[in-house]
Amino acid sequence: MTGHPALVFRANYFGDPAASLALAALLDDTFGIDVTILDRLGGPDPTGVPFAWFDASGTCIANISAFSMPLVINGNFTRAAGLQSGAVRPDFRGRGLFRSVMEAALDYCDSEGFEAVALLTDKPTLYERYGFRALAQHRFASPAPKGGRAGATRQLDMANDADVTLLRRLLSGRRPVSDRFAPLRQVEMFLFNAALMPDLRLDLMEEDGSVIAWQQGEDGTFELFDVAGAQIPALTDILASLRITPSKIRVHFAPDHLDWTGEAIADEGGMALMLRGAEGLLPQKPFALPPMAEF
Template identity: 50%
Template sequence: MSKSFDSAGLTFRKDYFDDRAAWTALVSLLDDTFGIDIGPLRHLGGPDPTSMPFGWFASNDTLAANLTAFAMPIVVNGRQIEAGAFQSGAVRPPWRRRGLYRDLTRKALEWCEGRQFEAIVLYTDKPSLYESYGFSILPMHRYCGGAPKPRSATNSARQLDPWNKTDFALLQEALKTRAPVSDVLAVSGNAAMFLVNTQLDTEVRLSWLDEEKAIIAWKAGAAGRFSLLDVVAAEIPPLAVILGRLGALPEHVDVFFSPDKLDWGGEAVAFDNGTAFMLRTTTDLAPASPAMLSPMADF
């Protein structure tokens, strides 16, 4: 028998992103719950157009509970997978432990079933919330190793600023036509999350390689380390070319996705930032080698 829930005084709504007050209520819920401000997303192309938010509202400007589902096509072992994803799952403290989140999870799962997704993915610090729905943890791995000798002309990269109109147009175009950064595990679209992630981590730098028509998302690490977070391009350039164009001369490189397209090898190291990546699928979707989704695809 299905468990009941208590929604006294609340109104259920879905698909409400076009309602400015409801969107603001979500921004506030996520800021209060996770300390994350997704407000800038509205000015950076808006939320993913496939987003389907499900929420219980206390009033037009107070969202008591939310869970958003959206389409997130991914590539696993070279195969394109039509996947769904869950994000922005939160319930305000006065309305917790009434079964509201269970209700929203069921509604979001039903929406995904209607779309016939082969898999559903999510990130969470509470995996037990999702295990009974058939989600299981997929361990994530980054790659570490010595830097290759930089190839090609040095220092020809240009820094991009998403708030600059020209740069933003370039970013949008590159995201539209990108190839997956890896064949083992990668997103194949998801422009909205890339753009919002440029704002959530202030250390992320975006550089444009004109010759390769590639955007490099990277961070300068401590003590001669270089962190490569993502590459947005129709053809992924080798790591040696990327370092050359950036004029970077690190000793060590950390790559936060499977480097199968980088013409470089490193050692796979378990990546644990306290958040689990979970997958629900009826098919076998285990990556053939250790991998992780780029942090620029975090949702």
């Protein structure tokens, strides 16, 4: 680890509440995102391991955090890690601090035996030097299919603690939403993303025990973001149960479990999903990381 005068390197410091709050301040200052809302939702991801530089007053100057993110890729279980919360305070940029925390995080991922490391970024060139490659993502679109069986639904409310508890339970025992590429378990980011999406609808299909994360698009399109539960209902049953008749459907993950196929449309721009791992791990068919799993 290269030395940086007046700064102290710390790894795995989430047990220290003051240091965790200092990271929250760095993320709020850098991205305008308040990660402390996770405290109300059951706490941060317990698998998270941060790598950071602090100054003498305890201010977090630079950070990146690794967390366990088991994935299904091409139908196979993949022991993967995610990297998130990468930031350096403006006055300290350009001195190699980010490189040093990245190297520490990647050493950790390699020593823990993770087969793949994933991240999302608007600066892909920053990560190519560490062996990350951007993956093409697709959305899936079609006119709305007809038919389907209407079951009982109940709208969930992220402000209701009992609904959050129910969501946590369903997310913990969920079936991956796609076999092509999907997280096996990612409770915290689903809840965090849901809390930040004012127009998101979360509807529980009571017979299936599945939560439908969706939104009505501006043009009346049904935007399907995720389905969380032990069962994944057919798209026609989802639409019938929600009692909606949209003109168009856009599914934001590979729909191989929805008993429906849409046209795969390549993403343009936006955040890049990058993966570091063996070539054979690349998804073989069009896919997207579900928006509720973005990290």
